[in-house]
Amino acid sequence: MIDVRLTAVSKRFDKSSDAAAVDEVTVTIGAGEFFTLLGPSGCGKTTTLRMVAGFYFPTSGQIHFGDDDVTHWSPNKRDTGMVFQNYALFPHMTVAQNVAYGLRVRRVSRTERDRRVSEALAQVHLSGYGARRIDALSGGQQQRVALARALVIRPRTLLLDEPLSNLDAKLREETRTEIRRIQRESGNTAIYVTHDQAEAMAMSDRIAVMQSGKVQQVGSPQEIYYRPTNAFVARFIGRSNVLSLPVVGAGENRVEVRLSSGATIEVGAATGHGLTEGDTALVSARPEHITLAGGDEESALRGRVTHVEFTGMATNLTVDCDGTEVMAAVIDAPATINVGDLVGLRLVRERLWVVKP
Ligand code: ADP
Ligand code: MG
Known part of the structure; x- marks a missing residue:
């Protein structure tokens, strides 16, 4: 378990334009915390998360994992587990093969691999599904496979980008409870991205509300709900x-x-x-x-x-x-x-x- 610190992190895709996609974001995410980036579409959530994962480098600012300055580390060195909206699973492989993927890449031995795949599937309540094909699973089950695949590498941080958006309303509520349970049990520091304020409120220890690349407020769901800092936050939350x-x-x-x-x-x-x-x-x-x-x-x-x-x-x-x-x-x-x-x-x-x- 480690904390994740962003210090004045900015990202400009277009150097000639004034508008930064992410603008001087400073937040500290505590070890083991479930932390959510919340805001309307286009406010810079995904870009922020991708900088934490290492898929983009910041234009300025620093990112720390514990004592390590990881700002310019490549993604594979960072040991982050990523979960996306569209699952990004391999449809032609079995559940077990999908979950094992990250371990194969890391050249983990066969026996150790099998043991850890079983363990990860148990974590997401999918024991016994290892031999199934991905396309034989429901959307909710596929998302849990994606979560198992992220957890199996024992990541230092778990990064989730709108993982529930493709699920229908009822399944979305069930799966959000499930994700929170799994995160608590695994003890991972988690950064979660969503535009859905109800989801953010229900799941998070703390939330950063973003607008136009800037963090407007950071606080617990109660603080943000009862003590919004400005009119935007007041109207966006509930x-x-x-x-x-x-x-x-x-x-x-x-x-x-x-x-x-x-x-x-x-x-x-x-x-x-x-x-x-x-x-x-x-x-x-x-x-x-x-x-x-x-x-x-x-x-x-x-x-x-x-x-x-x-x-x-x-x-x-x-x-x-x-x-x-x-x-x-x-x-x-x-x-x-x-x-x-x-x-x-x-x-x-x-x-x-x-x-x-
Ligand atoms: P969110 O995830 O909150 O919807 P994004 O982080 O995807 O927002 O996007 C923030 C801003 O950066 C948007 O204006 C978007 O158009 C822009 N943007 C995102 N990715 C790129 C990219 N690869 N190249 C250029 N502009 C981008
Ligand atoms: Mg996004």
Whole structure:
């Protein structure tokens, strides 16, 4: 088990262009940690992972595996296990031959090879499948073979690039649980790439949220969900309302803002928020932290319902509050609620959070 450190890592494919595919990324991934690079398509996740694997060299910056500066090491020297979206298995070989491949390349003896292939297949719960042909397996099973093939070489780090994208929704959820179990048991440091925030939240110890080649925030799923650093992170992780509200007072970790009702409330904020009276604060409010106000209850926001959607777990409402569309997810909403109704909304104040633009 080793930690992986990226220090100001940048990659420019086109030296003449200003835009870097990966722009000054600095993160430390702890030994044994399950760490996810999360962001929209094109934000630089794959490029970052390929630099860790050694398929690309950074234009600038350093990559360390433990005490080793591996920045310019070739991929085979790095001992990384890679798993891709499209499995990249050899269709004409058996499961065992596919898993054994990396050991053959490394000239591991036949007996040792057989022992380690059995061990890797057991790890991914595919004991007894060794003689099967790849094309006789389901997508989920093929992805587990790909995982076994990565694990069998006993890699120093496990790198996974959108490994679940080709699976249907139900299998994707089962397989993500399975990948996490296998990673825990093997104790590997894992770097996982996905654009799917629910997947990232469910699997990761920590997440780096990326946009346009830059890391926007690094934190645990809870930190990123409850304390997003800026409006992009707030909106990308789950759904969030970002309300613009006038500041009437401020402290080190709080900002007092005025609601359209005239009432003022205190909202949590990161140290160094820099807001003072007279500024406008951006306040992130998750839909599930906005509920319908009771009849005589003071409501933070009032508006007209423009959309109603029953999801089973909650009723999603969109409410037009003085020209701002506010999303609320209400549990046990009255079945009578309709588009055009005038409603009052209540905010769960402890869960509001000031974000940067
Ligand atoms: P992601 O994996 O987050 O979808 P990528 O790392 O694949 O993003 O791509 C980041 C950016 O770098 C994109 O703008 C992409 O077009 C560009 N890019 C990726 N690979 C290459 C390449 N081999 N040559 C030129 N540009 C590339
Ligand atoms: Mg990618």
